[in-house]
Amino acid sequence: MDIQSKAKKLIEMIQTAPVEWKPLGEVAEIGTGSSNRQDEEHDGEYPFYVRSKNILRSSTYQFNETAIIIPGEGGIGDIFHYAEGKYALHQRAYRVHVVIPDLSPKFLYYFMNVDFKRYIQAKSVGATATSIRKPMLQRFPIPIPPLEIQQKIVKILDKFTELEATLEAELALRKRQYRYYRDFLLDFDNQIGGGIADGYQCRLKDVVWKTLGEVAEYSKNRICSDKLNEHNYVGVDNLLQNREGKKLSGYVPSEGKMTEYIVNDILIGNIRPYLKKIWQADCTGGTNGDVLVIRITDEKVNPKYLYQVLADDKFFAFNMKHAKGAKMPRGSKTAIMQYKIPIPPLPEQEKIVAILDKFDTLTHSVSEGLPHEIALRRKQYEYYREQLLAFR
Structure with missing residues (x-):
């Protein structure tokens, strides 16, 4: 029987199972720690739980037990840790x-994880919950079905968690492979080392180096705001960090004209270049002055190949080197156009793109890659978690 069938069968059992409700303060010991952030040690032996989702390290511990850790401030009702063994606590x-x-x-x-945030929000009507107090925790109502039912629920939810973690680990691995192959395939000046150039003499001697300004330009076209929506308006805020593409825009200008982009244009966030915000357009839309729109002018350059070159760490390092401003550095539009681009023959570019596109789809596509699979698995997990823990 697969995990979904087991979950459905268990949901039917829960509907008729006896359930006793008790306040959390009657079934658990509730307290705080005694450490503060100064007790953090990077090479500490024990986990140190603080007021956020981050888990620090400490060389000393205060507790040796199984416990649920809840930050008293920040991320109220959203952050939980499951601690087993020795740990330090803020x-x-x-x-x-x-x-x-x-x-x-x-x-x-x-x-x-399912019910506590709703409970906190209900207790904070008309106000924002900025901290949790012990009486809140003590009064939180807990359902207690038969222990056998609890254990079966835990087993199924553990399995869903394990499946999601496996996919996340696979995604992290594929992203590392993607970076490796991008660095390898674009290493036309042999900066990586290891004799790569020696094995590609024919490939390397056909490479022409040009500045970005010799093969591309900034978009000069404008587009009216009435042609823009949350899907095709791109601001620096809805470009995602670390080459992750973009999300829907939370803001769309209602008047005026914006810089137009078209299919295959490359959009780069020009504020804080170290965030590595870059996206290749798959539609026509508009953006503002904080986002650069780069359009190819040389027919000997494959647009997807140029995207891969500009998505490389070397480009973002170059951009930061010439950026102006300390707190909010902004890339230099003039310097960016001086960035040197290796241009192999078009067939070579197409081979590179074919390889890197596969990794790009696998690691970034929300419709067919691992992110899509993870999103489906997470939605499935959240559905069954809600059903399995619906005792009210």
Whole structure:
């Protein structure tokens, strides 16, 4: 029986199972830690839970137990850690340690992930919850179905979590491979080393080096705001960091004209170049002065090949080197056009693009790649988690 079938069968069992409700303060010991951020040590032996999703390290520990860790401030109701063994705890983070035998700590962890934020929001009507107080935690109602049911729920949710983690690990691996092959295939000046150039003598001698300004230009066209929407307006805020493309825009200008981009243009965020914001257009749209629109003018350059060259770390390092401003550095439009581009013959460019496109699709596509699979798995997990923990 697959995991979905098991989940559906268990949901049917839950509907008829007896459930006792108790306040959290009756089933668990609730307290805070005594450490502060000064106790952080990068090479510490023990996990150090603080007031955020980040887990630091400490050379000393305060607790040796299984517990649920909840930051008392920041990310209220969103951040939970499941601690097992020895750990250190910040003085403004809470530990919830189950003290009754008929409640599974992992079941409680999953339930709080689903229901605690709703509980906090309900208690904060008309105001923003900026911190959690101990009485809030003590009064939080906990369902206690039979222990066997709890254990089955935990087993299924653990499996969903494991599947998602496996996909995330696979995505991280593929992204590393993508970076490696991009560096390798675009290493026409042999900066990587290791004799790469020696094996590609024919390939290298046919490469022509030109500045970006010799093969491309900035878009001079304008587009009216009434032709823009959340899908085709691109501001620096909805370009994603680290070459991750873009998301829907939360703001669309209602008047005036914007810089136009067309299919295959390359859009680069020009504020804080180290964020590596870059996207190749798959439609026509508009943007503002904080985003550069680069359009190819040389028919001997494949647009997708140029995208891969500009998505490389060497370009962003060059951009930062010539950027102006300390707090909010902005790339130099003049210097960017002086960036040197290696241009092999078109057939070679097409081979490079074919290889890198496969990795790009696998690691970034929300319709067919690993991000798509992860999104589906996460949606499935959240659905069953809600159903399995719906005791009200």
